[in-house]
Amino acid sequence: MKIKIANLVAATVRNCIAAGLIPTADLPYMEVEVPNNPEHGDYASNVAMILASQIKKNPRQIAAVIQSNLVDPENILEKTEIAGPGFLNFYLKESVWQNTLQIIEEQKEEYGRLDVGGAQKVQVEFVSANPTGPLHIGHARGAVVGDVIANLLQTTGYSVDREYYINDAGNQMNNLGKSVLFRYRELLGEKNEFPENCYQGDYIKNVAQDIIKKEGDKYLALNEEETIRNFTAIAGELILTEIKNDLRDFGVIFDHYFSEKELYENDGVGELLESLKKQGFIYSDGETLWFKTTAYGDEKDRVVVRKNGEPTYFAADIAYHQNKYSRGYKMIIDIWGADHHGYMPRLWAGIQALGQDKESLKLILVQLVNLLRGGLPVAMSTRSGEFVTLREVLDEVGKDAARYNFLMRRSDSHLDFDLEVAKKQSNENPVYYVQYAYARISSILKMAGERDIVFPAYKDIDPALLQEPEEINLMKIMARYPEMIEGAARALEPHRITFYLNELASLFHSYYNKNKVISDNEKLTAARLFMISTIRIVLQNALKILGVNAPEKM
RNA sequence: GCGCCUGUAGCUCAGCUGGAUAGAGCAACGGACUUCUAAUCCGUGGGCCGAGAGUUCGAAUCCCUCCAGGCGCACCA
Numbered sequence: 001m002k003i004k005i006a007n008l009v010a011a012t013v014r015n016c017i018a019a020g021l022i023p024t025a026d027l028p029y030m031e032v033e034v035p036n037n038p039e040h041g042d043y044a045s046n047v048a049m050i051l052a053s054q055i056k057k058n059p060r061q062i063a064a065v066i067q068s069n070l071v072d073p074e075n076i077l078e079k080t081e082i083a084g085p086g087f088l089n090f091y092l093k094e095s096v097w098q099n100t101l102q103i104i105e106e107q108k109e110e111y112g113r114l115d116v117g118g119a120q121k122v123q124v125e126f127v128s129a130n131p132t133g134p135l136h137i138g139h140a141r142g143a144v145v146g147d148v149i150a151n152l153l154q155t156t157g158y159s160v161d162r163e164y165y166i167n168d169a170g171n172q173m174n175n176l177g178k179s180v181l182f183r184y185r186e187l188l189g190e191k192n193e194f195p196e197n198c199y200q201g202d203y204i205k206n207v208a209q210d211i212i213k214k215e216g217d218k219y220l221a222l223n224e225e226e227t228i229r230n231f232t233a234i235a236g237e238l239i240l241t242e243i244k245n246d247l248r249d250f251g252v253i254f255d256h257y258f259s260e261k262e263l264y265e266n267d268g269v270g271e272l273l274e275s276l277k278k279q280g281f282i283y284s285d286g287e288t289l290w291f292k293t294t295a296y297g298d299e300k301d302r303v304v305v306r307k308n309g310e311p312t313y314f315a316a317d318i319a320y321h322q323n324k325y326s327r328g329y330k331m332i333i334d335i336w337g338a339d340h341h342g343y344m345p346r347l348w349a350g351i352q353a354l355g356q357d358k359e360s361l362k363l364i365l366v367q368l369v370n371l372l373r374g375g376l377p378v379a380m381s382t383r384s385g386e387f388v389t390l391r392e393v394l395d396e397v398g399k400d401a402a403r404y405n406f407l408m409r410r411s412d413s414h415l416d417f418d419l420e421v422a423k424k425q426s427n428e429n430p431v432y433y434v435q436y437a438y439a440r441i442s443s444i445l446k447m448a449g450e451r452d453i454v455f456p457a458y459k460d461i462d463p464a465l466l467q468e469p470e471e472i473n474l475m476k477i478m479a480r481y482p483e484m485i486e487g488a489a490r491a492l493e494p495h496r497i498t499f500y501l502n503e504l505a506s507l508f509h510s511y512y513n514k515n516k517v518i519s520d521n522e523k524l525t526a527a528r529l530f531m532i533s534t535i536r537i538v539l540q541n542a543l544k545i546l547g548v549n550a551p552e553k554m
Numbered sequence: 555g556c557g558c559c560u561g562u563a564g565c566u567c568a569g570c571u572g573g574a575u576a577g578a579g580c581a582a583c584g585g586a587c588u589u590c591u592a593a594u595c596c597g598u599g600g601g602c603c604g605a606g607a608g609u610u611c612g613a614a615u616c617c618c619u620c621c622a623g624g625c626g627c628a629c630c631a
Contacts, residue, residue, distance in 0.1 A: 031572090031573080033570070034570080036573090036574075037574070046572090049611070053611075084612095085574080170631055171630080171631090260631095287629090288629060300627095303629045307629060308629080310629085312628090339626065340631095341557085341558050341625070341626065345557095365559075367560085367625090370624095408566095409568090413560070415566095416566065421580095429593085430579070432593050433579090433593075433594085435593085436591080436593055440591060440594085441590095447590050495568085496570075510595065510596085512590080512594075513595040514595080516589080517590060518590055519590095
């Protein structure tokens, strides 16, 4: 709808320029938007003011010229007004809004599905936590944000893959194996001091226990180095399986798990460094190899091969991103914890050295979660093993409330997550507010069925009966659903959906309290049943993108 | 010291990439269940948009300088 108005304005301005009514000017970049104040029309445009500054004329005069020459081939305008400093306000015919009821009913779960992406290949990489311990609350936010961004892009016509990068190569994995070995010995009665830099969490004991159960004490007699390698592999495998299970129960399913280790095994890193060296991006200071990231705006160059001959994480990461591009992705989205922001210029430099456009790699920072319980901070420290796991959050507050809570804020704003509030089934918890609207509609439709009221077809209702202000507003906001989705997808901002849902649910609850849907008036009942059914469709489509359930009953 | 993010109602946050009189939820206060679900609704109060200068028809939004909080500044990942 917004696009229709924009096109209509653009066509009019072009006509006016061609007819000499407006002194020659470029067709400006202009805004068509929904005004804050509904008294300013359904849509408003600032063209006249933009043109005014270009050609130095009174914006209201220009607006008047545009207004009197408006072309409206589809006859959707009720009236237009010139207001304020020179806004053009457009009021649309009610039939336009009523017509969206039919569109929604016809398209059902397709309503809001767009093809702005043109099937372009996109990869979203997220979570990517080291398999050295279970996922905790901090990973959960990134998991939901990544998942919903992927859903959004999918629904707007991109071909999306979700990928998890397994950092299974560094020395933190070696520490994991070591930690398990210590617990293993401990459980088998050997006394030893547990080293500082090892993982303290109870899950390490569980892994050791598991090994004892399956293979007994045979590792006590074996070579330590080899045992650590074995335990690393076993523990990594077990923990990764747990991570996958947690994510699955959180509603997050990945298409690929990409192993850093395989990158080395296939010599991706070595080949990459070789080719970058030929292009002059790599130099040696005699002991280490440096990447000239300053060539692309990084504040200093970065080491890619250490003194001891081992490539750094950064080297592997460039190779990884080269691999991504080689798989044909046109847009690559990485979701990171905000504590990694210092790493951004480095990676952008890396992919530009590969000949890729900086714009093709979107780096999204998700701020850390501030975990509370009843208003008081919950202490968290990974190393000591004191942290709230994703599993505990799932058990305590459930998937829907957890996901919704993480989606209620812009991802670059800090988020307080209060376990007590998230768990409460009350008005403090917005997820229920939205779900309740869905359940209420379902309940009304069910009631209508029980009273043998046949659900009407669009041709059998008279949408002009929907004259209540709340009804008009409901139709308007539903008509804007696709625009909201497109905006959220373009900006990669999932939180816009929760705000939209809250508004739609609020309008519905208000309407519900004021009006009866099922009444003695058969025609009115039919029209209202039809409308609330379309509300239910929109609620369902939006909730589906969020990965939150839409319950028939609550 | 340098860099990134944040600063909007008592609290938690939106504000659609520069628009018109800055909005929600919670909390506070007062009302509405014999009714299609009260996990709801209706009403009332509440603001130097961190501060100061600047850009222009127009700034919470953009530029600059400060102030405050968070996070980074590895041959860790």
